[in-house]
Amino acid sequence: MTGSACIAADTIARNAARHRLADDEPVWLFGYGSLIYKVDFPYLQRCPASVTGYQRRFWQGSEDHRGTPGRPGRVVTLVEEPGTRCGGMAYQVAARVFRALDVREKNGYLRLWTRLWLAGQKEVDGLIYIAGPDNPAFLGPAPDAELARQIGVACGPSGSNSDYLLHLARALRDLDEYDPHVFALEKALLRARKSGIAAPEANPLEAEISDLEFF
Numbered sequence: 001m002t003g004s005a006c007i008a009a010d011t012i013a014r015n016a017a018r019h020r021l022a023d024d025e026p027v028w029l030f031g032y033g034s035l036i037y038k039v040d041f042p043y044l045q046r047c048p049a050s051v052t053g054y055q056r057r058f059w060q061g062s063e064d065h066r067g068t069p070g071r072p073g074r075v076v077t078l079v080e081e082p083g084t085r086c087g088g089m090a091y092q093v094a095a096r097v098f099r100a101l102d103v104r105e106k107n108g109y110l111r112l113w114t115r116l117w118l119a120g121q122k123e124v125d126g127l128i129y130i131a132g133p134d135n136p137a138f139l140g141p142a143p144d145a146e147l148a149r150q151i152g153v154a155c156g157p158s159g160s161n162s163d164y165l166l167h168l169a170r171a172l173r174d175l176d177e178y179d180p181h182v183f184a185l186e187k188a189l190l191r192a193r194k195s196g197i198a199a200p201e202a203n204p205l206e207a208e209i210s211d212l213e214f215f
């Protein structure tokens with residue numbers, strides 16, 4: 001990929017220019033990764049929700065939250081896959097909230113409009129953050145064992161990469177969402193820890209998860 005074809009790693013300015021929204025305008029946002037369980041922004045209402053035609057994948061590198069430029073972690077993005085569904089949480093927020101969210105999601109994520117299905121309710125238009133294959137932090141697919149090993153050793157300003165994966169898996173379970181990719185990586189991470197490949201760490205989720213009945 002040439003430099004000009006590549007989008008800038010820091011997407012704050014691009015996202016701010018993408019959508020004309022009045023500060024008070026209520027807008028739906030679909031969260032499918034850390035936005036499900038790390039809710040550090042104000043919202044008007046929230047509701048379990050899903051999008052179709054996308055799958056959640058640990059294919060995006062994280063150099064700012066769960067890793068460093070020298071040792072990037074892996075975080076989720078959505079990849080297009082016709083006929084599939086991805087569950088998460090939708091939040092209705094005042095549009096001004098996107099100023100802070102754009103900073104949080106700056107490492108390669110662009111906002112896109114899509115249709116959201118709010119559980120038991122209705123279909124609405126909402127925004128999602130997607131890190132596409134044309135962003136410099138994109139890492140793409142790898143075997144589960146390799147993804148788990150990378151997640152097991154990475155750590156950044158927002159905490160360990162294992163913590164991101166374990167929290168996401170727990171949040172999906174709480175939502176009754178079955179995601180084979182996420183749960184397979186959770187298992188692979190715990191296996192890697194047991195065999196000493198991934199660094200064990202004091203994590204309160206650990207004890208809870210070691211006794212889990214997986215879906």
Ligand code: SIN
Nearest residue numbers: 031032033034035036
């Ligand atoms: C999301 O949660 O919707 C985006 C990816 C992330 O921040 O983990």
